[in-house]
Amino acid sequence: MRLASYNVENLFDRARAMNLKSLSQGKPILERFAELNALLAQPSYSAADKTRMAKLVIELDLEKSDVGDFVILRRNRGGLIKRPKSGGVQIVASGRADWVGSLELRDEPVDEQAMRNTARVMRDVEADVLGVVEVESRPVLRDFNADGVAALGGETCRHAMVVDGNDTRGIDVGLLTRQGF
8 A cells, every 4th residue: 555645735726925936925925914813813902912913914915905915804793993094004903802704815726837746746656545735625636636637647546535624724634545445
């Protein structure tokens, strides 16, 4: 039996900040995103927290809109921020209980060459059981196996399973198994 694992880094859609020409370009965006998410999750916001949160909101291109180049601020209920006409951002919530929403990374399609390279690796490892990380969903994994790997002449796996990951970024994990495994 041949076992393998592979980080597919999402098969069809990837966070824009992770889809730039180099990791060093996206790293500051991801660090600001993580810091703002951690601050937003706190039960109460101090004056220093609010000042830092406002600065991060601006740095993440959310000063004028809830949709920035790399990040989306979803505000479902309650008040989190005000955007005065004079500019800037004010954090008006006193803590996490004052608003319902989330901060999300914006996605964009993965380019075709990257998808082919992922399929090539999956084909070449010839694993009977392949553990995958950063997969969008079971249907995506199943279809990529059936279409992407098969298009390169690889033996496709018979079974696909995906489990919700336990990390805050929503990274899911999965298994592909060949017949008999």
